[in-house]
Amino acid sequence: MGIARRDLLRWGAGAGGAAAVGALLGAPAAAWAAGRATTPGGVATDSWMGRLDGSLSLLDLTVPGTHDSCCQNPWYGTEWSHTQNWGIPQQLQEGVRFLDIRCNGLQGAPDELGIYHSDAYQHIRLQDVLDQCRAFLAAHPGETLLMRLRNERAGGQALDDQEFQRRVDHYLDGLGYRDLFHFYGWPTLGAARGKVVLLADFANPWGLIDWSSGQNAWFDTQDVWQTGGTDPLGDKGRYVVAQFDKAFSNPGYPRMFVNFLSYAGGYWPRTSSQAVMDRAVYPYLSARTGQRARFGIVPMDFPDFHVNVLQMLIDKNFV
Structure with a gap:
């Protein structure tokens, strides 16, 4: 009818x-x-994880993400540090489930962390990001978020290991965010629903999931952001494709694949992002539209310019 x-x-x-x-x-x-936005496969982007079986490990998923997730405004560090146009709430509504959160100390606030790109403060605090995540998860309890929390160690607000740990503790217990997080080991999607899975890119003695920009017991990461040669953006595209192929060929791999689509290397992020997407990422994904894959975490710059790629990555979980 x-x-x-x-x-x-x-x-x-x-x-x-x-x-x-x-x-x-x-x-x-x-x-x-x-x-609400839906993917070409008909999946609502704000609640796509809720359609998946809770027994799946997070290692079995393709998780679109953003690189330097809070860097929206070129006034806060020039176009060099401008990587996103959407704020965190819209990123989550559009299907992003990995956030790249980089912190230094916050001037005038001895217990707090601010979000930075190197030494450029992005005029948002860690508690603002966590509150946005908590609000989204409360409204979408079938979802989970993965968060790389990095000690940026830059500029006059750089923190040593011990002080960064102390401030993280303050957020968890002093400010009451501990119950928002999953801390230890790769969970199933069902166990992670309603939580932020903490990926610790800071020295700690707590046995957390420890980030690696290369390989460790938890991660296999491609994050080439600068190369030499005559065709650096072409080289970056080849690194991206090789990591996609590696992930596709190893479905039982015990580490989380990470494949950064972002590149700096003397280019504005907006310029490099468009070139890598056009030359490598979109052709690769488009040629494999009907093929399920666990590509792991795939962070990108400016997903608003590349909604087709963002939604194709979501659909990889449902083919």
């Missing part, structure tokens, strides 16, 4: 209308009617 456009408009966007549309057209159409 079809729905006339006049009836769809008459029902409107309220809860009753959305429920009626959902009942007649199914979940993808209901998401569309409610103003």
